[in-house]
Amino acid sequence: MHGQKNSAQRRSSNYRLTLVSAESNTPDENEELDIPELTGSGLQAEKSRRLGQLDDMRAKGVNPYPYRFDRTHTLAEIRSSWGHLEAGTETDNEVAIAGRIMLKREQGKLIFGTVRDRSSDIQLFVSKAVIGDEGFADVASLDLGDWVGVYGNVMTTRKGELSIKVSRLELLSKAVRPLPNKWKGLTDTDTRFRQRYTDLIVNEDARRAFEVRHAVISSFRRSLAAKDFIEVETPVLHVEAGGAHARPFVTHHNSLDMQLYLRIALELHLKRLIVGGMERVYEIGRVFRNEGISTRHNPEFTMMELYQAFGDYSEVMAICEELIVQAARDAIGTTIVGIADPAGVVHTVDLAEPWRRATMMELIAEKTGVETHPSQPVDTLRALADKLGMRYDKRWGSGKMIEEIFEFTAESSLIRPTFVTGHPVEISPLARADRNDPFITERFELFVGARELANGYSELNDPVEQRLRFEEEQAAKDAGDAERGTVDEDYLRALEFGLPPTGGLGIGMDRVAMLLSGVSSIKEVILFPTLRPEAF
């Protein structure tokens, strides 16, 4: 790294040159570049002013971007150790803390600042008499958004505000671009999602939603580890995109010169592992569906799927309930949540109360007074759909009709957690037929707040029947339904080696995070949601 200083200087002056020539209206190569004209306070002028501060620091031999800072405490640790101090206390406890300047109040020969780190925030008490004229001027020149390391003593002000009496302050990184409004923050959704970093800096709610999301995921991992599940990773690139009904993203591998699909589900690889004898496996992973974007859908989202040998759907239903209730306790410290219905009315629900279980047909009967069953002729169900004013596709069989009638009549009213069961065989090609009714499967979907959160079943493990179901899928796909599946020969071979009785469960992690953080858009729980590219 010889010559580092020279190259740094060159970079610095190049940057200034670029800035002026690219962004000034009348670039003039002969202009004195080191002292830019600081007119106005538009964005460019503001950036120039701050970049000028960096040059001043370098001229004094100070690196404005130092390599490290060793803090003694996080701000939460400061608060827990000294939060009880009475007003007007000065201690001789010396600490070193680091964070971002969020607020600054100058008051003559005193400056109060608010520094925030990941854990908390704290007030800086900067006295000219303590820090000296030069240090005071340095603090005065700080901008909101700058990162600083601070040495000082823990104290409280006369009004009792826990503070650091600053003896020395070191700039750790300069913010060249100004922060959004310190009081109103940043509300423009476009900017919030595109510039998530800015959103996280200024919006407490945004930070909280992602803390909840993280807590949910780590809670799931703890719960599953306690149940002897093994976390695995399976391929994202699939030769065949199976395990769900959805349009896949298509990509291409150059060396193999073949088309590949991004996975739309985790299911088929995880069940291969049950064939292999791993007994209890789960994966938390990204899946991709080439479909519309809405407040409930992002093209890439996170699923947790688990498979448990020797269990059936009732067992994984219990696990589903347990995982989500425990996640609520871990992430938000309560099982009581507000759930908005489609009209926006918020219902208070205790997730710890047992969740309702009802079949699709029961729910349809509740809403329409009509008894339905997938054994009924499709014309009977079409007549009901006509009566309800529901549109349908002539290619749908009785099973698909029942599901659609359920969605049309009952889904929007499922606010409290409800396990919906009794899915017809036709729409469940990987689920095992009900032990008492060959027309339906041992399957459930969990609905909360009219949104589907989870899906599980007793896994179909008969390779002969699975082949027939796959062939029906393939036939539907060939007939023009792009979301239907294909015959996965390797999966069938795996089943031929013997899949034990198995219960499987898939949970939409984003939607659980939405539920527990109380937000209504999936974009609020995905750090970088899919958007059209920004025009620069």
Place this chain on the structure above:
RNA sequence: GCGCCUUUAGCUCAGUCGGUAGAGCAUCGGACUUUUAAUCCGUUGGUCGAGGGUUCGAGCCCCUCAGGGCGCACCA
């Protein structure tokens, strides 16, 4: 893909009947040794999303396009 709404300073927002651009925060200058979104005085900052049209005159009316939001469709 369709419908409705929306886009004004770095951020948050006003902008009346079509008459030539406003506020708060931030910035910059000044005052202030216990502030809490500090306060007070002063200052600077604009391709009104882009393009076209109507008009003597357009942020405002019309058309096209682009971004975003919501709803519908799609989404087991």
